[in-house]
Amino acid sequence: MQRMESIKSLIHHQQIKLKHLSARIFNEKSLVLSQTTPYEVIAEFDQTKIRYYAAQQRLYKEPLVFVAPLAINMDIYDLYPYRSLIQYFQAQGFDVYLIDWGRLTYQDRHLNFLSFIRKALPEYIQVIRTHSQSDKISLHGWSMAGIFVLLYSALNQPNHVKNLIVLGSPIDSYASGRIGKLYQFVHKSIASNKKLQTRLYSGLPKRLIHTPGILNALGFKILDPKGWIDGHIQLLKNLENKKLVQEHATLGHFLNNMIDYPAGINQDMLFNVWLQNPLKHGAIRLQDQVIELKNIQSSLLIGAGRSDQLVTADAVKPLTQLTSSSDVTFTLIPGGHLGLMSSQASSEEFWPMFKHWLAQRSTQIQG
Numbered sequence: 001m002q003r004m005e006s007i008k009s010l011i012h013h014q015q016i017k018l019k020h021l022s023a024r025i026f027n028e029k030s031l032v033l034s035q036t037t038p039y040e041v042i043a044e045f046d047q048t049k050i051r052y053y054a055a056q057q058r059l060y061k062e063p064l065v066f067v068a069p070l071a072i073n074m075d076i077y078d079l080y081p082y083r084s085l086i087q088y089f090q091a092q093g094f095d096v097y098l099i100d101w102g103r104l105t106y107q108d109r110h111l112n113f114l115s116f117i118r119k120a121l122p123e124y125i126q127v128i129r130t131h132s133q134s135d136k137i138s139l140h141g142w143s144m145a146g147i148f149v150l151l152y153s154a155l156n157q158p159n160h161v162k163n164l165i166v167l168g169s170p171i172d173s174y175a176s177g178r179i180g181k182l183y184q185f186v187h188k189s190i191a192s193n194k195k196l197q198t199r200l201y202s203g204l205p206k207r208l209i210h211t212p213g214i215l216n217a218l219g220f221k222i223l224d225p226k227g228w229i230d231g232h233i234q235l236l237k238n239l240e241n242k243k244l245v246q247e248h249a250t251l252g253h254f255l256n257n258m259i260d261y262p263a264g265i266n267q268d269m270l271f272n273v274w275l276q277n278p279l280k281h282g283a284i285r286l287q288d289q290v291i292e293l294k295n296i297q298s299s300l301l302i303g304a305g306r307s308d309q310l311v312t313a314d315a316v317k318p319l320t321q322l323t324s325s326s327d328v329t330f331t332l333i334p335g336g337h338l339g340l341m342s343s344q345a346s347s348e349e350f351w352p353m354f355k356h357w358l359a360q361r362s363t364q365i366q367g
Helices: 002-026 085-091 113-132 144-155 177-191 194-202 213-223 225-237 242-256 263-276 313-321 344-360
Strands: 040-045 048-053 064-067 096-100 137-142 161-167 283-286 289-292 299-305 328-333
Touching (some): 002 242, 040 113, 064 113, 064 144, 085 096, 085 344, 096 113, 113 137, 113 144, 113 263, 113 289, 144 161, 144 263, 144 289, 177 194, 177 313, 194 263, 213 242, 225 242, 263 283, 299 313, 299 344, 313 328, 328 344
Parallel strands (some): 064 096, 064 137, 137 161, 161 299, 299 328
Antiparallel strands (some): 048 096, 283 289
16 A cells, blocks of 8 residues: 555656646746736837836835846846845835846847947936936946946946946956956957957957847857756756746746847957956047046945856956945855856845945935
């Protein structure tokens, strides 16, 4: 009798595993948990939307504005109902805005850094200031978006940024581990050939360097093949755990649905920021514009992932010395380039620290 019960239990567990595996392979969307938090779209500009997530009970005057990097979808900011960066700050009394760039395509290949920092962000931030009835904002940028918010703040005066948060953004790109050494080697090789240097750094044909979303998704996985493989191994070992299967599907949905990088952005990010490494010295030239980080005076929170192999802590930390801010905080965050934004360890360790830092530097609304 006991043997029969054991066999039935084993069969039941195998059926659950097969059910979860089938759903994971053939019906991923039914498992995805991301982007469930309600929001209001307060403005649209072409494909760009400004999302507004109202605080549960507004305690602070300055809203928290998330500027998303390009290529990614918005899942990362609202990944799980029980671990959502947006919901966390809503619950802490901050109105939250998210600048969602939309699904850029080959038609947007002409867009470059200046398109975002000199044209788009000033207009969008004005909309947010009007909607929030706050002259000042707190501005957050992760990865490439960290470069966006830095250069926006340095270029535009007044920039209306009271608190600036920059996470996982390359400042001294050559210091970023093996990939940094590769960029340094490539730049030296290019610099020895003036004709090639002029051709690459002055602008390649946009049709050659525009990258579709599928290539960006592949590139993200190639940068961390061990993490990608380990995730699949953990899935197969824990197929009976529906929550884990849902989390794997949710993260897979994020990674598999990357968006195009416009060619102009690739030109600026790869050939200017990564290869030439100008930000190490506190300034960058973009076409006719020289932008100096010393123009930034906001309170500044700088973060780097402890295990980030794409943008290491050594690549991020020089920013602490390059602005005119008298209030600079540097911290290490659990996780790699993606995990520093979304991991459970980050939510438990970094999010409370971030909230405390931001609350101390925000204006409390008197009840």
